[in-house]
Amino acid sequence: MKKIPSFSKNHDELKTGLHECGTSHGVTTWDLRFKTPNGGDYLPVAAMHTVEHLMATVLRNSGNGDKVIYFGPMGCRTGFYFLTVDMDYERVKTLLIDSLEAVPAFTKIPGNKREECGNYLEHDLEGAKRECKNYLEILKSL
Numbered sequence: 001m002k003k004i005p006s007f008s009k010n011h012d013e014l015k016t017g018l019h020e021c022g023t024s025h026g027v028t029t030w031d032l033r034f035k036t037p038n039g040g041d042y043l044p045v046a047a048m049h050t051v052e053h054l055m056a057t058v059l060r061n062s063g064n065g066d067k068v069i070y071f072g073p074m075g076c077r078t079g080f081y082f083l084t085v086d087m088d089y090e091r092v093k094t095l096l097i098d099s100l101e102a103v104p105a106f107t108k109i110p111g112n113k114r115e116e117c118g119n120y121l122e123h124d125l126e127g128a129k130r131e132c133k134n135y136l137e138i139l140k141s142l
Helices: 045-060 089-105 125-141
Strands: 017-024 027-033 068-073 079-084
Touching: 017 089, 017 125, 045 068, 045 079, 045 089, 045 125, 079 089, 089 125
Parallel strands: none
Antiparallel strands: 017 027, 027 079, 068 079
């Protein structure tokens, strides 16, 4: 079998930040690297789950919501994949910064009822806010 693109990257050289992975069928995949791969510091599962709920909600409700295809976690717990159409690096970065800046205002987790989420009990709003704040600082430094 062919090696998939994400396994072809040398993760020992991959840094935190925002990385364009490539475009296929008009959809661009972005690597939102919150943590250094194999660095020993990973996103806690409950906080990561909540980041997914918060960011997916904010991104899809943004002025660019029609260009958002997907926002979801990496299994390695070092970040998220963000799939878009018709957006370049600067536009994605600006959208992410704007969206991350909206996170502190949340007092409730969207989609956190039993009928809305397959693991509604495993969330951490304060942890998600902390991880989003840390990633916001990373993005602003780029």
